[in-house]
Amino acid sequence: AFEELRDNPEVKSMVFISGKPDCFIAGADIKMLSACETKEEIMELSAGGQEFMQQMADCKKPVVAAISGSCMGGGLEIALACHYRVALDTKKTSLALPEVMLGLLPGSRRYSTVTTTYRPP
Numbered sequence: 001a002f003e004e005l006r007d008n009p010e011v012k013s014m015v016f017i018s019g020k021p022d023c024f025i026a027g028a029d030i031k032m033l034s035a036c037e038t039k040e041e042i043m044e045l046s047a048g049g050q051e052f053m054q055q056m057a058d059c060k061k062p063v064v065a066a067i068s069g070s071c072m073g074g075g076l077e078i079a080l081a082c083h084y085r086v087a088l089d090t091k092k093t094s095l096a097l098p099e100v101m102l103g104l105l106p107g108s109r110r111y112s113t114v115t116t117t118y119r120p121p
Contacts, residue, residue, distance in 0.1 A: 002052065006059055014059075016082060017066040022092045024067045025075025027099075049074065053081035072096045 005011045018024045036042045056063050056078070065071075065079035067087035076095050079085050087093050 002055065006055070006061065011061065013062040013064065015064045015066050016078065018068065020069075022069035024065070024069055024071040025078055026070045027073030027075055049077075053077060056081040057083075059083075067095070068093060070094055072098055 002014075005014055016024075032045065033042075036045060062084065063082045064084045064086060065082040067079060067085060068090070069088075069092050071079055071087070071094065073096075076097055079095070087095070
């Protein structure tokens with residue numbers, strides 16, 4: 001779907017927004033991760049996510065993350081791959097990389113973008 005929008009000359013920009021209330025993207029699909037039986041399958045899954053986010057970052061059209069609610073783990077990495085991020089200023093909106101509390105680095109390597117993107121108030 002992303003490639004279709006990217007390659008469609010009538011589409012001028014893209015906005016990622018969730019249909020779920022109070023949740024942009026809460027992170028990885030645990031069922032998808034637990035279905036992996038080998039290291040290679042996990043590496044392939046991670047590489048696919050990295051490739052998708054790189055396509056977003058490299059897209060010539062503006063890509064926007066419209067964040068409302070939880071934006072964690074892979075969800076935050078997707079938002080960081082977008083050119084622009086807009087978030088509602090509510091108590092339910094939270095951005096986090098909770099996997100680092102388990103000693104894990106985010107799977108798509110977008111974590112380095114946090115230091116160049118986030119500006120404390």
